[in-house]
Amino acid sequence: MSFYTVINCMDGRTQIPAIEYLKKKFNVDHVDSVTEAGPVKILADQPHHSRRCQAIFDRVDISVEKHGSIGIAIVAHHDCAGGLLDDDSQKQQLKDSIKNVSAKYPNTPVIGLWIDSDWAVSQIAE
Numbered sequence: 817m818s819f820y821t822v823i824n825c826m827d828g829r830t831q832i833p834a835i836e837y838l839k840k841k842f843n844v845d846h847v848d849s850v851t852e853a854g855p856v857k858i859l860a861d862q863p864h865h866s867r868r869c870q871a872i873f874d875r876v877d878i879s880v881e882k883h884g885s886i887g888i889a890i891v892a893h894h895d896c897a898g899g900l901l902d903d904d905s906q907k908q909q910l911k912d913s914i915k916n917v918s919a920k921y922p923n924t925p926v927i928g929l930w931i932d933s934d935w936a937v938s939q940i941a942e
Contacts, residue, residue: 818844819883821876822929823859823917824891825898826851830931834891837929837937842887848879854898856890860912873920880924888917888924892940893931910940 820838824830835847850872852858858868879885892910894903901909910928918926928940 817846817883818842819846819848819879819885820844821848821850821879821883821885821888822891823850823852823855823872823876823888823913825855825893825896826853827893827896827898829935830891830893833931833935833937834889834929838889844886846883848883848885850875850879852898854896856892856906856909856913857898857901859890859916860909876917876921880921885924888921888926889929890914890917890926891929891931894933907940914940 820842822834822838824834838844838847852872855872876888890910890913892906896906907930914926914928930938930940
């Protein structure tokens with residue numbers, strides 16, 4: 817069995833598009849989901865020792881260490897109620913989140929995914 821990890825918004829509209837994208841792109845059997853309202857805001861703005869970041873990292877640790885996840889994707893999306901920012905600002909937070917999560921998991925590839933108003937997924941460069 818192969819796994820990929822996704823740190824996604826709790827918004828149910830983003831779940832299936834992100835999972836389908838990751839399963840197809842990385843040819844994995846399963847996607848472990850860590851969900852929060854506006855995770856890119858938490859991961860970009862909060863220091864790593866914050867309680868909210870640590871809660872995300874505790875769940876990612878299980879996926880990476882116990883399931884042998886081959887990578888981590890972080891999702892931001894249009895119309896995020898937890899982020900409350902325009903799309904460009906969220907995309908910047910996504911890039912900052914990639915840097916912070918990559919620093920925490922230097923041996924695991926980290927990518928950013930943007931889900932637009934049509935619920936289409938695209939990969940964001942760091």
